[in-house]
Amino acid sequence: MTTTPRLEIEYCTQCRWLLRSAWTAQELLTTFSDELGEVALVPGTGGVFTIRLDGELLYSRAESKGFPELADLKRLVRDRIAPHRSLGHSEKGAR
Amino acid sequence: MTTTPRLEIEYCTQCRWLLRSAWTAQELLTTFSDELGEVALVPGTGGVFTIRLDGELLYSRAESKGFPELADLKRLVRDRIAPHRSLGHSEKGAR
Numbered sequence: 287m288t289t290t291p292r293l294e295i296e297y298c299t300q301c302r303w304l305l306r307s308a309w310t311a312q313e314l315l316t317t318f319s320d321e322l323g324e325v326a327l328v329p330g331t332g333g334v335f336t337i338r339l340d341g342e343l344l345y346s347r348a349e350s351k352g353f354p355e356l357a358d359l360k361r362l363v364r365d366r367i368a369p370h371r372s373l374g375h376s377e378k379g380a381r
Numbered sequence: 382m383t384t385t386p387r388l389e390i391e392y393c394t395q396c397r398w399l400l401r402s403a404w405t406a407q408e409l410l411t412t413f414s415d416e417l418g419e420v421a422l423v424p425g426t427g428g429v430f431t432i433r434l435d436g437e438l439l440y441s442r443a444e445s446k447g448f449p450e451l452a453d454l455k456r457l458v459r460d461r462i463a464p465h466r467s468l469g470h471s472e473k474g475a476r
Contacts, residue, residue, distance in 0.1 A: 326421040
């Protein structure tokens with residue numbers, strides 16, 4: 287019963303990253319309300335903070351050390367599900 | 382790649398119920414962080430506010446008119462995924 291594109295945020299409950307995850311989810315659902323099928327919050331442990339889009343790894347804290355910049359994350363999502371969308375001022379000076 | 386038990390909140394984007402949905406998701410993930418596999422936020426239209434647990438309908442705004450009381454919703458979820466858990470003071474005087 288999942289809806290695609292499915293974005294998944296797995297977060298460490300021990301690290302108390304629920305609020306960060308929920309904020310990220312809301313930002314993505316605000317920007318891509320017509321394009322995203324769903325955003326799933328997945329409780330995990332052991333310092334995990336991993337973001338996947340339809341199974342493809344977009345971000346892993348273990349690999350990248352630290353957290354994703356929201357503008358960078360939106361570009362990663364945009365490139366995959368809405369390639370012709372402009373993200374407005376957040377793209378000015380994009381890497 | 383979903384994790385069960387899966388709770389799903391489908392909300393109307395036109396009605397701007399993202400914040401309400403995200404708040405509900407965070408409340409449930411705070412209370413049931415060890416029991417829930419995931420909570421999915423699913424953008425919808427047409428006044429929808431529907432909550433399902435592993436496909437079972439727990440709450441539908443169309444049927445119930447209005448929104449669920451969080452304590453009631455937590456009891457519905459608890460009865461299904463953590464039947465022996467007490468919900469503390471919110472159960473005092475429960476209907």
